[in-house]
Amino acid sequence: MTRIILFACSLLFSIQAGAQFLPTANLTIFSEDGHKFFLILNGERQNDVAQTNIRLEELPQPYYNCKIVFEDQSLKDISKNMLMLTDADGIPQDVTYKIKKDKNGKQMLRFFSFVPAQQNMIRPNNCTVYRYGQPGIIISGPGFNAMGNSGNGGVGIQLNGGGVNMNVQVDNNANYQNRNNGNPRRQDVSNHYYDNNANMGQGCMNSYAMNNRDFEEVRNTLKNEGFDETRLDLAKQIASTNCLNTMQISTICKLFSFEGSKLEFAKYAYDHCTEPRNYFKVNNVFSFSSSKTELNNYIQGR
Numbered sequence: 001m002t003r004i005i006l007f008a009c010s011l012l013f014s015i016q017a018g019a020q021f022l023p024t025a026n027l028t029i030f031s032e033d034g035h036k037f038f039l040i041l042n043g044e045r046q047n048d049v050a051q052t053n054i055r056l057e058e059l060p061q062p063y064y065n066c067k068i069v070f071e072d073q074s075l076k077d078i079s080k081n082m083l084m085l086t087d088a089d090g091i092p093q094d095v096t097y098k099i100k101k102d103k104n105g106k107q108m109l110r111f112f113s114f115v116p117a118q119q120n121m122i123r124p125n126n127c128t129v130y131r132y133g134q135p136g137i138i139i140s141g142p143g144f145n146a147m148g149n150s151g152n153g154g155v156g157i158q159l160n161g162g163g164v165n166m167n168v169q170v171d172n173n174a175n176y177q178n179r180n181n182g183n184p185r186r187q188d189v190s191n192h193y194y195d196n197n198a199n200m201g202q203g204c205m206n207s208y209a210m211n212n213r214d215f216e217e218v219r220n221t222l223k224n225e226g227f228d229e230t231r232l233d234l235a236k237q238i239a240s241t242n243c244l245n246t247m248q249i250s251t252i253c254k255l256f257s258f259e260g261s262k263l264e265f266a267k268y269a270y271d272h273c274t275e276p277r278n279y280f281k282v283n284n285v286f287s288f289s290s291s292k293t294e295l296n297n298y299i300q301g302r
Contacts, residue, residue: 029068046130056129209245228258
């Protein structure tokens with residue numbers, strides 16, 4: 001009897017450990033205007049209850065066909081094919097997309113940021129978390145309760161066989177604590193993680209900017225994009241995992257056709273600049289003084 005129990009425990013934890021280290025991506029989608037929605041990936045609805053902020057973990061594929069269906073039926077569905085969850089090298093990422101209005105008031109899904117996917121990341125408190133392949137089952141966040149989920153993030157696992165009935169509790173919160181010298185890490189609005197003694201929003205200060213060869217490849221890649229929207233998404237993706245100086249940020253801004261795209265990237269890139277004190281140099285890329293004023297106000301508000 002004892003041998004059977006020990007074997008079952010060993011098998012369970014071996015499966016769990018193997019699953020933890022599979023190369024998988026995570027996806028977070030939030031509504032900028034607070035509209036509740038259902039997330040559908042590859043034709044399968046992931047949440048039974050409409051949410052404004054959803055995180056989906058352990059996605060094994062690099063791309064998914066994505067559809068957003070709003071609880072408010074007056075809002076038109078959003079469809080996006082080939083939703084990317086890896087970097088340019090195919091490495092799984094922790095990716096964030098946001099739902100926002102375009103200039104015409106239409107809801108659209110836009111890339112926001114990504115960081116390399118890591119095991120044991122702290123889950124955001126304000127985000128309802130699901131595991132891909134287990135649609136409708138909340139594993140963390142608002143709405144997490146004892147109906148199949150314990151209040152402390154424990155998951156009940158029951159093994160039956162050979163007359164043995166074993167109930168194992170796994171503490172999910174413990175599995176997702178990413179600590180540095182015993183102190184939890186903090187997460188900023190761009191989904192970046194900083195140690196407790198670090199200044200959020202200044203992750204690239206005292207760091208080196210992207211080297212000239214790599215940046216030239218970035219510039220050529222962005223230049224070959226046919227539309228400002230896709231160019232902006234890709235530029236944010238690149239900036240989210242690299243540090244840039246003001247000259248590089250200005251060069252990328254000049255690749256955009258529209259003033260609004262330049263301004264949006266300039267705001268986004270501020271957190272990834274190695275020399276924020278010299279960010280006034282980026283003002284030279286704008287054609288309108290109102291854009292310069294808006295960028296300056298944004299920086300002062302930080």
